[in-house]
Amino acid sequence: MTLTGMLSFVEENYLKAIYHLSNSGEESVTTNALAEEMQTTPASVSDMIRKLSKKEVVNYKKYQGVNVSEEGKLIALRVIRKHRLWEVFLVEKLEFNWDEVHDVAEQLEHIKSPLLIQRLDEFLGFPQYDPHGDPIPDENGQFTESKREPLSQTQIGITGVVVAVEDSGTAFLKYLDKVGISIGTKITVEDIIEFDGSMDITIDQKKSITVSQTVADNIWLA
Amino acid sequence: MTLTGMLSFVEENYLKAIYHLSNSGEESVTTNALAEEMQTTPASVSDMIRKLSKKEVVNYKKYQGVNVSEEGKLIALRVIRKHRLWEVFLVEKLEFNWDEVHDVAEQLEHIKSPLLIQRLDEFLGFPQYDPHGDPIPDENGQFTESKREPLSQTQIGITGVVVAVEDSGTAFLKYLDKVGISIGTKITVEDIIEFDGSMDITIDQKKSITVSQTVADNIWLA
């Protein structure tokens, strides 16, 4: 009953991971990196890549790494579109916290119904960003890539607005809630500790805290 | 990663089919009937039943048919609950027609997130019936089974209100739209043709039409 070109859940997840790791489809992704990302073994990754390559959704030469083909990129972006639209739905309509949406959206993103996504988009008022600040691509995979940089690459004295944060882990988002950082928060870099890359920052011109480099890597400013 | 007792999509679908075919878990379901319902072979059904039996969600003795256990009934009813809540969402919020919701709900019913269903229920205002008039069980599988009978078993002269219709097929629901029958429609039985069981009925005391026995079997009145 599987339609031609129809990918399984697992295949869609691999494609999404390849897209993400390759920095939006440009760089080549190694087998080990993918295995780490997918929480599986390099052997399984090799098998799956061969399969995706046969379906022509990835470009692949043995031992040379892999990245998404044009067709694969569009498929990945459509899955990402669905993921982010569902996240908006969960937060805006069902009052989920931003740290509760990821796992549910990981399931909902695989529902196959173009009409559903079209109507959901409409119902939500055609949102441009998800609750973590990531842009929502349109049906054709187009989105406006706003220029933004990680907090960790900002200089002392610079003030920026948080436009996005990494959305994968609950723990990180709970931490941001605790210290009072969300999309739109104004952050000023007061000092950078060279030893470990941690930063002293001021939040909304009021509260001062120190954040680790790991944290600073996962907050984007504009 | 599969949690203990966690059923796959396919297993959930079998359980649901067994529950439906057994008249809400009372009668015994034959292998052939299940194969027909699941659009597969008796051999596949046998295999799956053995598996479900090992997981103790169905009661099964070889050659004696199968039905859901207490635990299996609750699982089936929770899947049905999800299916019907999603149908309400699609019709009420995303403006789907009642003949467009079934296939999408078949996918959405397998999403695993108790919080999602709790919030969805709340968001929809705790609906008691789905768009086809079927009752929505609560978290514990409880629902008020209203007394209703198929139009085909009604007598001449009787007037009833449509409280439910069979929801599985698009063609049937499109037909009901065409002739002007929906939930709440008043139907009066004018005549019953003994030869083929077809019926002359009046719709909302205005329009008169003739419906086949098959159609009459799939409309419930109260």
Next chain:
DNA sequence: GATAGTGTTTAGATATATCTAAAAAAAATA
């Protein structure tokens, strides 16, 4: 440029869900 080490792929195995074909059990019929 040979070699040690790391990264990657293949070979072979397991579990799920399905199938066809054959065997076994139950039901229907003579």
Next chain:
DNA sequence: TATTTTTTTTAGATATATCTAAACACTATC
């Protein structure tokens, strides 16, 4: 009751997605 027919189950195969262990290919070093 014996036999035929139908239903159901088992046996053996296929496809997906995974694994471990072994082989292979690149890279870095001496």
